[in-house]
Amino acid sequence: MQFNTLLCFSFFLATLPLLAQKRPLPDPLVFTNGKRVTTAKQWQSQRRPELLEFFANEMYGHSPDKPSAMRFEVFDTDANALGGKATRKQVAVYFDGKSNGPRMDVLLYIPNQVKGPVPAIVGLNFWGNQSINADPGIRISTSWMESGRGNPYVDVSCVVNHRSTEACRGINAQQWPVDSILNRGYALVTAYREDIASDEKSTMFTTGVHPLYPNLQNRGDNFGTVAAWAWGLSRIMDYVQTDNRIDAKRVAVFGWSRLGKAALWAGAIDERFAMVISHESGAGGAKLFHRGVGENIRRLCTVFPHWYAGNFRNYMDQDTLLPFDQHLVISLVAPRPIYVASAEEDKNSDPEGEFEGAKAASVVYQFLGTTGLPASQMPPLNQSVQGQIGYHIRPGGHDVTNYDWQHYLRFMDKHFKKK
Template sequence: MKFFITALGLVSLATAQEYSPTPTTCVVNNATYPKSAKLPDPFLLADGKRLGTKDEWACKRAEIRDQIQRFELGPKPPKPTVSATASSGKINIVSSEGGKSASFSVSLKLPSGTGPFPAVIAFESSSIPVPAGVATITFPNHDVAADDPHGKGKFFDLYGSSHTAGSLIAWAWGVSRVIDALEQLGPDTTKIDTKRLAVTGCSRNGKGALIAGAFDDRIALTIPQEGGSGGPGCWRIVADFKKNGTRTEDATQIITGDSWFSTAFAEYAPDTTVLPYDHHMLMALVAPRALLVIENSGIDYLGPISTYGCSIAARMVYTSLGAEDAIGLSQAAHGTSHCSMPSSQNPEVAAFYNKYLLGQTDVETDVVKTDGKFTWYAPQWIDWTTATLA
């Protein structure tokens, strides 16, 4: 895959697509890797070849997408037939497949001016500040797929209640349908510039926002807030964190509650060292597009050392693609006030919006900061090096 520089930063030539198709030279198979307590090498293909070029990274992305859907999230269906109408600050989206239809609506709040405007797609609502000049699209993700029980919501009305997808990938499917609708209606109707879209959400919605950004290349900026485990946290690291007696959310706990993950994930959750990936590779699916991870280091349940270490590992992929300044991590403790971002994190949020949605190219976004009271020892988790991709 080739890349080019625009006023909005480093972006893929495939941004007009939901995600870039698997190159014909790739072989994406169901091979698995040896069980590993360390984070799997994101530069190693299933056939044992280590990546040497950016074109080969396109093959690895396809492999990661396949693995995460197969083991954890469930399949994201391809684009159905989509139709959309807009009126009075609402966009109604109808998806049709196999003789069935399902619809949901999003609300649209525009800034003053003529547009077209960049926009953030916010899961339910945005709990981070949205700057002036950016529109807000409120996405009702729980209408698309319910937390519990499995099989409820508009996604399952269309694909059947027995579909194995968890609600997280169903939400990502819904975000893609929102973008389809925006493209179909066009900027004359919506006043939205679909080349400048962000997605955000907090807690479970932060997990959903990350997965939406990972599975749709049309999203320029992804900001998961306090997503913790199942989002920007690595399963292996949080399991070790819990083993030491800390009350935190790990895979074994997460599958007993809401239906966020595929029904298949229950088989792998008790021992995530068997997975051929971890969530540093989920975050790497966003690369080289912009990703800002906002976390609360003061809540053990969110696994702050896991989200920190996982982000550091993902950053190594961004570095290999020449996009290190397109990934940021900000952890700040604010007690038990979950999804209430402190003002100390405003500068990095503003910087990412300014650079990747508002086109301010001179903004500094190369940020990694934490006030977490933990020790991160990279060799415990990473026994591979950053590849130099030609």
């Protein structure tokens, strides 16, 4: 007995340094000055702006306002697309208003079977608009295209000299179940990430919108690429508000992986998005850094130095000691519904950390009078829990599957089709 007591005591002493390196999660309902938020009005008018400013300064960087000269050009409308199931629209968004300036092509599929304005899903894609469906009417992207990296989810052999070819049509259709989305009565609105900002180190900050804002670079709170993608999602929303076929008050912003990080930040800063779906967004998305599990801040800042603002590098190797964490970003979406999801084999994204991030944000939802996340423990595989916050974990790896979409569409039905 004495040996066991000494052994336990020795173990306790050995773990003290590790315990000392952990810092409690910051309470989203406590101001920086230590005072507690006591009313919903305080949250909306004081604490929420305080958090937005902090994350803009220290992590994502400051984003510009909507460009005053930006204009839209609908260059394609087909009321009989996909065998008559949808109306296809394609819109060129000229960020500075100039035809030879940076441009984002937005692809819309609007269900024909639904009368009146329809709710929509807005999300960026990884391999160009032509990749989400084999529809020959989709304009082929002319922006830089990822290739030659043995991507397990998409056959990118169609990419030649980092440009898409006709063979790229539909190469990523498995992650975008257009028919299921349309059959459910939702419009799909998407654009290619590279039209907005480069995800390639050799061209980072030199293409897309970044050259339009030189004053937001070369500073600690610079306009990072994740923030630029989020900004681009808001510019899509600017167009959506002009389209009478879409109900702009029922729009969900969706993203997977690094684009899931962007979708989360877009939903946090732009309250026009009525819902956020952040799929396997991991580090810098929904997962908690404090756990010290999975991808860390050092990797984000060195492997992907363009994603976040320069000030974020000050927190490298401090993951478990942060005075902030991602549950605060999730909280910024409250009380609007948000869905976070994980995959069992996606260890880099730390599924438990993603769940814990959603769970820790639940206190704000409850404070604002909604249900939050209806689970105190991580649910088993293939069991979706859905309150104002939704969550599931499924078998498999880092991907977007029909199972994921099944529950996202059910979540949208729950919140967008209330009687």
